Amino acid sequence: MDKIQISAFIFLLAMFLGLELIRKVPAQLHTPLMSGSNAISGITLIGAMVVASQAESSLGLGLASAAVGFAAVNVVGGYLVTDRMLAMFKKRGA
Numbered sequence: 001m002d003k004i005q006i007s008a009f010i011f012l013l014a015m016f017l018g019l020e021l022i023r024k025v026p027a028q029l030h031t032p033l034m035s036g037s038n039a040i041s042g043i044t045l046i047g048a049m050v051v052a053s054q055a056e057s058s059l060g061l062g063l064a065s066a067a068v069g070f071a072a073v074n075v076v077g078g079y080l081v082t083d084r085m086l087a088m089f090k091k092r093g094a
Contacts, residue, residue: 032085037078038075038082044074045068045071048064048067048071049064049068051067052068
């Protein structure tokens with residue numbers, strides 16, 4: 001097996017594992033789970049920036065830049081949803 005086949009296998013395995021994990025989480029825990037996954041998205045964002053800085057071709061730079069954009073949207077969206085969730089528990093008069 002070459003590198004591409006191994007990478008594709010790991011990607012598919014991670015997708016399957018992620019779907020199975022999310023499917024078994026009760027609906028009440030989805031927002032806290034997303035809040036916790038922001039740390040993972042932050043690591044993804046840093047990794048994408050490192051890859052973008054070391055890209056040797058324009059295709060690699062384009063893919064890494066897209067990964068930076070998607071990871072940034074994921075992190076910002078996650079924090080906005082978390083902030084909205086936490087606002088539900090604040091007292092209105094305070």
